[in-house]
Amino acid sequence: MNSNDMKIIKQLMEKGRTTWAELGALLGLSAPATAERVRKLEDNGVIKEYVAVLDPEAAGCSLAAFLLVTLEKTEERGRFLELVKNQAQIQECHHIAGEGDYLLKVRCGSTKELEKLISEEIKTLPGVKTKTTVVLSTVKETTKLPLS
Numbered sequence: 001m002n003s004n005d006m007k008i009i010k011q012l013m014e015k016g017r018t019t020w021a022e023l024g025a026l027l028g029l030s031a032p033a034t035a036e037r038v039r040k041l042e043d044n045g046v047i048k049e050y051v052a053v054l055d056p057e058a059a060g061c062s063l064a065a066f067l068l069v070t071l072e073k074t075e076e077r078g079r080f081l082e083l084v085k086n087q088a089q090i091q092e093c094h095h096i097a098g099e100g101d102y103l104l105k106v107r108c109g110s111t112k113e114l115e116k117l118i119s120e121e122i123k124t125l126p127g128v129k130t131k132t133t134v135v136l137s138t139v140k141e142t143t144k145l146p147l148s
Contacts, residue, residue, distance in 0.1 A: 001046065004029070006147060008038060009046065013144045016050055053143060061107040064135035065114055068100040072127035080125055089117050100131070 001009075004027050011018050011026060020031035020038075027034060041047045056062060071077055084093045084104065092105035108114050111134075118130055 067104040068131040
């Protein structure tokens with residue numbers, strides 16, 4: 001990636017609805033040339049998708065929690081990962097070192113919904129143990145990467 005690519009990425013992280021003309025002015029390129037550069041970033045997998053970033057509370061997902069998951073039976077890994085992929089409340093799943101095997105970031109509307117996810121979905125797999133931490137408030141949350 002060159003400096004123009006980095007400028008494109010930084011601008012789109014800040015304002016995803018930037019027009020080709022606005023991006024072109026930033027780069028000193030025409031709108032079509034800028035569009036082509038962005039398409040290359042998309043084709044190369046640098047830009048994965050475009051999304052609207054919602055306020056979780058306003059969208060009815062005011063409860064955030066982190067679940068530390070330990071798999072006692074490694075043969076359950078495939079079923080666990082498939083379950084994770086199919087649960088909309090699970091926003092992130094990280095394979096981790098240290099205590100536990102996976103760290104999940106979960107968003108849902110209530111403690112009852114969280115309890116259902118844990119008790120009726122995740123813990124139905126044999127040998128799965130969880131430790132849950134409920135988020136009281138969020139100081140910082142971002143989708144922007146720390147690019148230099």
